[in-house]
Amino acid sequence: MLSAIEIEKITHELQQVPVKKAACIEALKIVQQERRWVSDESVADIAAMLEMSTAEVDSVATFYNLIFRQPVGRHVILLCDSISCYVMGYTVLRQRLHEILLIGYGQTTADERFTLLPNACLGTCDHAPALMIDDDLYRDIQPADLEQILEKYH
Amino acid sequence: MERPLTQHIPENGAALHLREYEAVGGYTALRKALRDMEPAQVGALVKDANLKGRGGAGFATGVKWSFVPMNVPGPKYLIANADEMEPGTFKDRWLLEGNPHQLLEGMIIAAYAIQATDAFVFLRWAYKDAAREMRRAIADAYTAGYLGKNILGSAFSLEMQLHTGVGRYMCGEETALLNSLEGKRATPRAKPPFPQVSGLFGKPTIVNNVETLSWISHIVNNGEAWFKSLSYTADGGTKIYGVSGRVNKPGAWELPMGITMRELLEEHAGGMRNGYRFRGALPGGASTDFLTDAHLDVKMDFAGVAAAGSRLGTGTMVVLDDHTCPVGFVHNLEHFFAQESCGFCTPCREGLPWTEKILWSLENGTGEPADLELLERHTKLLGPGNTFCALAPGAMEPLQSALKYFREDFEQHIKEKKCPYAHHQH
Ligand SMILES: Cc1cc2nc3c(=O)[nH]c(=O)nc-3n(C[C@H](O)[C@H](O)[C@H](O)COP(=O)(O)O)c2cc1C
Ligand code: SF4
Ligand code: FES
Numbered sequence: 001m002l003s004a005i006e007i008e009k010i011t012h013e014l015q016q017v018p019v020k021k022a023a024c025i026e027a028l029k030i031v032q033q034e035r036r037w038v039s040d041e042s043v044a045d046i047a048a049m050l051e052m053s054t055a056e057v058d059s060v061a062t063f064y065n066l067i068f069r070q071p072v073g074r075h076v077i078l079l080c081d082s083i084s085c086y087v088m089g090y091t092v093l094r095q096r097l098h099e100i101l102l103i104g105y106g107q108t109t110a111d112e113r114f115t116l117l118p119n120a121c122l123g124t125c126d127h128a129p130a131l132m133i134d135d136d137l138y139r140d141i142q143p144a145d146l147e148q149i150l151e152k153y154h
Numbered sequence: 155m156e157r158p159l160t161q162h163i164p165e166n167g168a169a170l171h172l173r174e175y176e177a178v179g180g181y182t183a184l185r186k187a188l189r190d191m192e193p194a195q196v197g198a199l200v201k202d203a204n205l206k207g208r209g210g211a212g213f214a215t216g217v218k219w220s221f222v223p224m225n226v227p228g229p230k231y232l233i234a235n236a237d238e239m240e241p242g243t244f245k246d247r248w249l250l251e252g253n254p255h256q257l258l259e260g261m262i263i264a265a266y267a268i269q270a271t272d273a274f275v276f277l278r279w280a281y282k283d284a285a286r287e288m289r290r291a292i293a294d295a296y297t298a299g300y301l302g303k304n305i306l307g308s309a310f311s312l313e314m315q316l317h318t319g320v321g322r323y324m325c326g327e328e329t330a331l332l333n334s335l336e337g338k339r340a341t342p343r344a345k346p347p348f349p350q351v352s353g354l355f356g357k358p359t360i361v362n363n364v365e366t367l368s369w370i371s372h373i374v375n376n377g378e379a380w381f382k383s384l385s386y387t388a389d390g391g392t393k394i395y396g397v398s399g400r401v402n403k404p405g406a407w408e409l410p411m412g413i414t415m416r417e418l419l420e421e422h423a424g425g426m427r428n429g430y431r432f433r434g435a436l437p438g439g440a441s442t443d444f445l446t447d448a449h450l451d452v453k454m455d456f457a458g459v460a461a462a463g464s465r466l467g468t469g470t471m472v473v474l475d476d477h478t479c480p481v482g483f484v485h486n487l488e489h490f491f492a493q494e495s496c497g498f499c500t501p502c503r504e505g506l507p508w509t510e511k512i513l514w515s516l517e518n519g520t521g522e523p524a525d526l527e528l529l530e531r532h533t534k535l536l537g538p539g540n541t542f543c544a545l546a547p548g549a550m551e552p553l554q555s556a557l558k559y560f561r562e563d564f565e566q567h568i569k570e571k572k573c574p575y576a577h578h579q580h
Contacts, residue, residue: 016315017337018355024337025320063339063496065321066279078280082241083440084398086486087478120323120490121241121440122280125398125472126405135282 002045006034010049020050024060028067037068065119072115073108075153078132081118084125089143093129094118096143100150113153156384157392157408158372159365163252169287172294175255181300183371187263188308193224196267196374203378204390208245209235209326209363210439210467211544212456221350222268222358231359232270233335234261234367236277236284237319237326241440241490242472245394245406246364250277250284253368254291258314260370262300265312268360273314276331279321288316323494327543328361330496341498342543365394387412389455393466397423399473400430406470412458416450418471431476434559438467440487441548443555444474464555479575480560481567484553485513491549502546505536509553516564519571526564529557 002010009030013023027046031038038061047057061067068076079097081090097116101109108115124130127139138149162170162178175181187196201216222230234257238246249257257275265273275288292314295301303311322340324330329343332354343349353359369391373381382390389411395418396406402424409422415437419425426432434444437454443464445452452462459466474483492506509532515521533554536546557564566574 019336022335022337022355025334026337029318029320060337060339063322064319067320081486082490083436083472083483083486084242086483087399087472087475119280119321120239120494121243123238123244123247123278125242125244125470126396128398128404132280137280137282 002031002042002049003034006030007049010046021052024050024052024057025064028061032067037071071108073112075114075134077114077116078119078122079116080120080122080128080130082121084121085129088128090129092143093131093141093146096146100146114150155410158384159249159256159368159392159394160252160408163248167251169251169291170253170255172255172291172298175253179375180255181259183374184259184262184300185306187266187374188306188310191374193267193269196263199378200267200370200373203373203381205366205369205373205381206389206456207363208365208393208469210240212466215362215366218350219264219268219360221348222360223351224269226358229271229357230268231354231357232261232265232268232273233331233354233359233361234273234275234364235326235328235331235361236275236281236364237331238281238364239278239323239326240468241487242398242436243396243439243468243470244398245396245468245470247281247284248394248406249364249368250281251287254287255295256368256371257364258291258295258300260367261314262305262312263370263374264360264362264367266310268358270312270360273312274335275314275316276319276325276335277316278319278325285316285318292316324496324545327545330543331361332359339496341496385411385455387453387455387458389457393454393469395422395454396470397473398470399435400427400475400477401425401473402427412453412455414451414453415445415471418454419450419473426475432473433476433480434474436472436552437464438469438471440472440490441551442467443551444559446559465551477575479517479573480556480563481513481516482573482575484556485510485517487552488513488549491545495545499542501536502541505532506546506549508532516567517573519567519573521568523568525568526557529553533557
């Protein structure tokens with residue numbers, strides 16, 4: 001069931017758009033903001049509210065890289081795997097992250113602290129390699145910096 | 155040397171806020187346009203200036219605006235494309251974070267020129283600082299009377315919204331962007347009808363890049379002759395160029411349009427890092443053809459880069475050095491394009507993963523001589539005209555040029571059954 005807050009926020013979005021469907025992505029964002037991910041149940045709830053089929057909402061939800069259809073950890077690490085970061089050594093960072101967190105891409109640590117995901121260019125290629133944790137951007141990273149960066153997140 | 159777009163951006167990277175922007179002449183162009191100019195005059199001025207789009211394709215902005223039918227009732231839309239997901243590209247970020255009001259003023263004037271009722275900034279998710287600054291700038295502009303009903307007492311009204319994306323390269327393609335704004339999957343639309351006639355929710359819509367729109371107030375204030383005088387070549391204005399890779403000072407700079415690749419690399423980016431040699435560069439982001447050291451004197455404008463066999467694209471260059479495997483480099487690019495393909499048309503959906511697989515096997519020493527021919531064939535089959543949008547042809551540009559300029563590297567992988575650069579593993 002959608003929470004009262006979610007319903008209120010989605011209702012607000014519905015007032016901004018000429019057709020209900022147009023609020024679909026915003027609705028997914030709202031639910032994810034509240035729950036960190038979007039479950040099958042939430043997809044069905046959004047579909048009901050926007051008068052769409054669940055399949056249609058799901059097709060939108062699964063299209064976008066940053067709508068999570070599986071539970072994620074408390075913090076999401078997005079490691080840039082695009083070209084400037086490749087040249088500047090992202091593969092070493094990836095290796096180090098695998099070693100420190102003992103997880104691969106798409107996985108969550110056993111304590112649910114981190115989920116590790118690859119991400120296309122973060123738009124800070126002059127400071128490659130780069131990664132983002134939640135809303136925080138880290139640039140010009142050396143592999144040795146990683147542990148200290150991760151310590152900030154519990 | 156004038157730097158109209160970036161000169162007022164504070165050195166510390168903070169945004170120029172409303173009062174500061176006004177203090178350096180901000181919103182005078184908007185007053186001038188609303189008071190002294192008809193919408194059509196604004197369009198004509200931008201056309202005369204021959205401002206070319208800075209989002210990649212380089213289409214003339216004034217000409218694009220002129221396709222909007224002016225006599226139809228109902229809403230019209232203006233959208234700033236701030237998706238900037240092309241790998242190697244980071245120029246719009248500078249403008250968004252540093253001078254958000256410059257973009258807003260340009261958007262309001264552009265909206266006036268096409269008589270738009272609503273405007274959107276389509277901003278990528280990862281740009282958190284830009285989102286914060288844009289949100290604040292929009293709110294401040296409303297408070298100051300630059301947005302909303304009867305702007306500055308004129309008959310013109312405009313509503314402005316910030317939309318943040320949820321991550322997909324296709325959202326930057328202008329028709330896919332429209333679908334995404336409508337809450338749908340970001341797949342491209344068939345053209346015609348062109349968005350200028352039938353765009354967002356079926357209404358006339360203009361989509362322009364952030365850097366393009368940031369020019370409008372300056373052109374209104376200073377005129378077409380001034381705009382043209384900023385450039386070294388026939389393409390007017392300055393350009394925000396960038397360089398990333400193993401150079402001494404990676405970064406972005408606003409410079410006269412038509413500066414040479416050599417000047418960019420050596421003077422602004424500080425040359426190659428000690429121990430690294432320049433082998434080539436993608437002059438304008440991930441979807442452009444390599445240029446090599448034979449092209450260092452090429453002028454970085456639309457015609458100059460095209461004559462050298464590539465595209466100016468976004469004007470942000472990615473450098474390939476002699477310690478980085480060209481096959482690995484191209485593999486990384488094709489991995490990106492395969493991931494980000496929207497899957498809508500078969501050549502791209504099937505061809506890109508195939509291309510990626512072939513490159514993977516070459517890199518891992520299991521490639522065969524026939525693979526190179528197969529790759530060449532892909533560059534034709536996924537080339538212009540065979541796919542629904544420009545993503546797949548764009549993906550083939552670095553590949554086809556790598557096969558041309560770095561052929562011996564591809565062949566060496568096959569012959570030695572391993573990556574000759576493996577010992578350089580960064
Ligand atoms: C796959 C793809 C991604 C694109 N991404 C962007 C983008 O992030 N930003 C942008 O301004 N243009 C992007 N473009 C180009 C737009 O389709 C469009 O040409 C541009 O926004 C028009 O603005 P301009 O005329 O001011 O250059 C992309 C094109 C393609 C094919
Ligand atoms: S070329 Fe690729 S990205 Fe473009 S429509 Fe076809 S499948 Fe989608
Ligand atoms: S390639 Fe990593 S930030 Fe652009």
